[in-house]
Amino acid sequence: MGVTIYEGKPIVVDVEEFEYSYKCGHCGHEWAEKHVERHEEH
Numbered sequence: 001m002g003v004t005i006y007e008g009k010p011i012v013v014d015v016e017e018f019e020y021s022y023k024c025g026h027c028g029h030e031w032a033e034k035h036v037e038r039h040e041e042h
Contacts, residue, residue, distance in 0.1 A: 012041040 016037045023030045 014039040014041070 016039075018035045018037070019032050020035065021030065021032045
């Protein structure tokens with residue numbers, strides 16, 4: 001892992017995490033998936 005240095009305006013990073021729950025209508029199996037959205041504003 002390297003280090004990156006930027007000069008200039010700061011970058012705002014907005015990270016949101018969502019968890020979606022699912023249930024199969026056929027067999028009734030239930031599970032959840034996590035999704036992460038990352039937004040960078042310059």
